[in-house]
Amino acid sequence: MPRQYGLIDEVVSVNPFQVKLSWLDLVNNGDERLISWLKTGSCGSFKVDRNMTVDSMNIFSHVMLCYRAARQVYRIYPNKDSVWGVYRERQRHVPQRDECYNFVVVLSNYSEIHGLSFAYLDKVDGFKTVFNRKEFGFHGVKCVDKNDLQIFSHQIPARKVSNDEIPELLNDCWELDPASLPAVLFHSKACIRD
Known part of the structure; x- marks a missing residue:
């Protein structure tokens, strides 16, 4: 699963592949709650670190x-229509x-x-x-402010599936990239939201 951000500075060669890359690290704004989360933070301000x-x-x-x-x-923040993994409440401060x-x-x-x-x-x-929206209306939407962004783990590449492709699907379905999903999801229903 994606775990770190990198900024491509220069494509040196396509064949053989070679790029110059700068890794990005989360900026610590002095918030003590972020200290243990800094290594896995996925949203906020990031500074260029090592090349x-x-x-x-x-x-x-x-x-x-x-x-x-x-x-x-x-x-880097979640954008409209993007799909993300979010930590479950009981797990967000103790990543495993x-x-x-x-x-x-x-x-x-x-x-x-x-x-x-x-x-x-x-x-x-x-x-x-393939996933679809759980609920619609007031109860189907959750709002988070800037202090709760640590619930976001990682963005998941996804595409919206049309009814033309799979007619039996409901509206608002997305096909998620399996490489960005935890392996246990394919073996158990334990990872599905309660």
Whole structure:
């Protein structure tokens, strides 16, 4: 699963593959609650840390949308219509290798004032990587402010599935990238939202 952000500075060569890359680290704004979370933080401001040359494409998962906030500082937040894994409440301060996640679709872009909103996704019976919205209306939407962004674990590459592709599916279904999902999801229903 994706765990770290990198900024490609230069494509040196396509064949053989080689790029110059800068790793991004979460900026600590002095909030003591973030100290244990810093190594796994996925949202907020990130600063350019160390540079290296990479010759393997296998370390890359997908392209992330980021905004340049200052020289060598970038902001990464969930964007509208993106799919993310969120930590379960009881697990978010103690990350584990085999932890389970809830999966959500983001309904609004992040705002410093309003935060953002999202809806939970449930696995569709008979499919391994297809999910749909759990509920609609007031109870189907959760809002989080800037102080609760640590619930977001990682973005999951996903595409919306049309009814033309699989007619028996309901509206608002997404096919999620299996490489961004925990392996236990394919063996047990334990990771599906309660």
